Amino acid sequence: MDARDPIDVRYVIHRYAAQVNNGYVELSREQWSELRKNTPLTLTADELEELRGVDDPIDLTEVTDIYLPLARLLNLHFTGSKQRSSVLRAFLGKSERRVPYVLGLAGSVAVGKSTTARLLHTLLARWPEHPHVELVTTDSFLYPNAVLESKKIMHRKGFPESYDRRALVRFVAAVKAGTAEVCAPVYSHLEYDIVPGAAQVVKSPDILILEGLNVLQPAPPTSLAVNDYFDFSIYVDAKVEDIRSWYVERFHKLRRTAFEDPKSYFRHIAAMSYDEATKFAVNVWRDINERNLVENIAPTRGRADLVLKKGADHSVQKVLLRQS
Numbered sequence: 190m191d192a193r194d195p196i197d198v199r200y201v202i203h204r205y206a207a208q209v210n211n212g213y214v215e216l217s218r219e220q221w222s223e224l225r226k227n228t229p230l231t232l233t234a235d236e237l238e239e240l241r242g243v244d245d246p247i248d249l250t251e252v253t254d255i256y257l258p259l260a261r262l263l264n265l266h267f268t269g270s271k272q273r274s275s276v277l278r279a280f281l282g283k284s285e286r287r288v289p290y291v292l293g294l295a296g297s298v299a300v301g302k303s304t305t306a307r308l309l310h311t312l313l314a315r316w317p318e319h320p321h322v323e324l325v326t327t328d329s330f331l332y333p334n335a336v337l338e339s340k341k342i343m344h345r346k347g348f349p350e351s352y353d354r355r356a357l358v359r360f361v362a363a364v365k366a367g368t369a370e371v372c373a374p375v376y377s378h379l380e381y382d383i384v385p386g387a388a389q390v391v392k393s394p395d396i397l398i399l400e401g402l403n404v405l406q407p408a409p410p411t412s413l414a415v416n417d418y419f420d421f422s423i424y425v426d427a428k429v430e431d432i433r434s435w436y437v438e439r440f441h442k443l444r445r446t447a448f449e450d451p452k453s454y455f456r457h458i459a460a461m462s463y464d465e466a467t468k469f470a471v472n473v474w475r476d477i478n479e480r481n482l483v484e485n486i487a488p489t490r491g492r493a494d495l496v497l498k499k500g501a502d503h504s505v506q507k508v509l510l511r512q513s
């Protein structure tokens with residue numbers, strides 16, 4: 190074909206545009222919020238108060254504009270995957286089997302993943318078909334501090350090597366396979382460690398939400414990654430400078446609340462002055478969390494099906510949705 194052929198030129202422009210957007214369609218907050226259509230708000234302000242994380246200013250407008258369109262999209266996608274799985278079973282001449290739908294949720298420390306995860310947990314469980322939804326955070330699969338210390342990687346908590354990746358993959362595979370009860374360990378933010386002997390029992394959910402820093406990390410060669418089991422994935426994104434200030438502000442909030450608990454790993458921080466605590470938080474952010482964000486987490490953003498881009502005030506300003 191002649192390179193100057195107008196059709197060919199359009200094709201080239203289309204290819205270029207797709208490359209620029211990396212396969213995503215980008216929607217402004219206004220465009221996205223219109224996609225709520227008639228999805229009902231099933232949450233009260235008091236219930237939202239219970240779900241939001243420390244220092245997360247989320248309100249019902251954010252739920253209506255951002256999370257209801259997302260719940261609608263997930264409902265359509267969930268229905269589509271159920272149909273695809275039925276078609277496959279019918280083709281194989283096998284009886285129907287419920288295959289759990291797995292939703293991955295990634296992003297930096299302090300970006301607000303846990304609020305998003307808890308909110309989706311509640312909204313999805315309130316769909317008319319009342320699916321059984323379970324939420325698991327990947328901190329459950331961090332190695333205990335004693336193991337991190339023996340590996341000399343205590344300062345790398347949250348980096349890919351600080352997780353028992355195989356145990357996490359085995360856990361998700363067992364849930365996906367329809368196992369009646371699958372146990373996950375339990376992590377305590379207060380004690381900053383795995384709780385010995387404690388377990389979260391996941392009982393054959395219709396939907397599993399798996400939230401964590403590294404859920405979009407690719408697998409080493411010849412291994413499987415947790416995201417191989419995902420039906421849909423979301424990355425919560427914001428500017429590094431904004432997340433840094435959210436981390437430090439939250440640290441000060443925790444200093445006056447959780448850190449005052451005698452069981453808190455960070456109880457010595459409660460006795461520090463404001464300036465000392467700021468210095469401590471800024472150092473932890475810079476040496477651990479920002480480094481992990483830049484080196485490991487942000488590079489996985491392009492693997493997500495949907496990216497929620499937050500502005501400095503924590504509200505979602507843009508949504509990127511993968512088209513294919």
Ligand SMILES: Nc1ncnc2c1ncn2[C@@H]1O[C@H](COP(=O)(O)OP(=O)(O)O)[C@@H](O)[C@H]1O
Pocket residue numbers: 242243296297298299300301302303304378379443447455
């Ligand atoms: N040291 C801490 N003590 C008590 N709670 C904490 C501590 N660090 C984080 N949290 C809480 O744990 C949850 C997960 O935090 P994090 O991993 O930073 O993810 P995100 O902010 O994206 O939800 C949040 O609800 C946060 O408020």
Ligand SMILES: CC(C)(COP(=O)(O)O)[C@@H](O)C(=O)NCCC(=O)O
Pocket residue numbers: 298326327328329346347400401402403473477478
């Ligand atoms: C526990 C975390 C690694 C998050 O784990 P996730 O559930 O995302 O796998 C993180 O909240 C954390 O504690 N990071 C270590 C550095 C810090 O204390 O901020």
